[in-house]
Ligand SMILES: Nc1ncnc2c1ncn2[C@@H]1O[C@H](COP(=O)(O)OP(=O)(O)OP(=O)(O)O)[C@@H](O)[C@H]1O
């Protein structure tokens with residue numbers, strides 16, 4: 001469904017005085033694939049270029065080299081083809097939950113009435129409609145992420161990009177969110193590309209994991225996760241899980 005072919009990106013950073021710029025090679029020859037209905041994760045050291053990759057796929061930025069294909073059609077540099085949940089949840093504090101959910105759809109040019117109807121239905125389905133008229137500060141961290149995720153889903157594209165959606169949550173809430181995300185993924189037959197720092201999270205959720213190297217990021221390891229589904233916490237102590245975790249950690253530690 002999604003084919004990333006030989007992407008490269010270098011930023012020009014301005015460190016300060018005298019208008020000199022420094023080249024920051026960020027992505028180097030990145031290729032990866034996501035098939036319809038798959039859950040694919042990306043792990044890699046902090047600052048290696050993971051969010052940059054999502055910015056390129058979503059068309060917020062353009063690569064210097066390479067191509068992005070969706071269902072075989074080139075979309076390099078084009079916006080509007082994927083649903084993207086940014087690394088920061090970006091719920092606007094002065095908008096109610098419902099109005100926050102409408103944001104993306106308004107930008108896409110849906111009528112307000114139509115957008116409200118869709119958002120309301122999804123909030124009901126996720127058992128969050130009682131918070132419709134509340135403001136983001138009254139929600140717990142887990143709920144905020146559910147709302148941000150729900151808003152991403154309302155963009156209604158075939159593939160969802162999720163950039164460390166659970167990075168700031170405590171271990172217990174995180175594991176609740178994993179079960180929740182798995183049920184939503186299953187129910188909606190979504191296709192998900194997911195960034196995380198957490199190797200257990202990546203293994204628990206994914207069909208395949210790409211490990212990126214330190215900047216400039218290259219694909220260092222592609223790991224198929226053939227663990228049976230539905231997955232339970234018990235799996236975390238299984239031999240297969242521990243073996244895969246070892247491989248992932250080794251690939252990451254070599255990058256330090
Ligand atoms: N617009 C920009 N201009 C200049 N440099 C940038 C820009 N955006 C990102 N960078 C640099 O590119 C590199 C990769 O950043 P990116 O945010 O993609 O990393 P990341 O892997 O998502 O990190 P983290 O795990 O901490 O979220 C960093 O060195 C960052 O400073």
Ligand SMILES: [Mg+2]
Nearest residue numbers: 050051052087
């Ligand atoms: Mg990032």
